Amino acid sequence: TGWAVEANLLSTHMEYAADSATPAMNEEETLQAAQLIESESQLKEVVKASDKRPDYVPGALVRVKVDQNHWLTAGVQRDLVATFTGDQVFAPLSIDDGRNLAWFAQQEEVLASGLLWPEIKRQIPFKPQLMVEPMGDGMLIAYAQSPTYRAYMDGWIPILTNSLFLAPAKTH
Structure with missing residues (x-):
């Protein structure tokens, strides 16, 4: 052993x-x-579990708020809907480390459709959906949930396009 x-x-x-x-x-x-x-x-x-992961969400639609004052979110509405699947919840980046450009809405309005377990519904409000962190001469653009999951959410296409085409122009 x-x-x-x-x-x-x-x-x-x-x-x-x-x-x-x-x-x-x-x-x-x-x-x-x-x-x-x-x-x-x-x-x-x-023996009680102390560091367990959140329960797995098979799929729900959640509301997301967007910071429109960044080139990565250019052309995007303030309010979007995103898919949420799995059990990954990320802590917000500190301002010293990067920017949280999109985050899940407050608890009362986060669920747009489907089922979120009560613990997830309490945990995800104001947690990031889109983060950008400087890294060396470039940056890391991270999505907590896939913006292209089953091609459901058209509202995320401008952000994905900005990630692919504008981001290289913003690196050194």
Whole structure:
């Protein structure tokens, strides 16, 4: 089992002795401080998932707000609809790292059609759908959800076109 832990195949850690003073664990260590479990209720608390991913959304249409003050969003309406599938939710970029050019609408209006699980409906408002981050002499343009998914959303075509044809003119 130790090899599986060291190879990150098993989501557990080997422990140090319960009475040893241990240094803070870093990401590469497979040992962590001993944890004494004294009851079944405490065991249930210890094994509770803490870093689980959101539930998978099979498909919904969501409302998106667009920052129209950027060349990448030129020719795009302030409000768009996007498809949302999967379980990927991204944190907004800080202004030091890049720009969030489109984000999911507030909770009360985010769902345009379909079904969003309650946890996703609470989690995605104001999270980015379109981000741009400078990288070296160029930039990284990232979409949280595919703008071309099944060619449903015509409103995303100008942004995709700007990504393909204007972005090279904006790089060094």
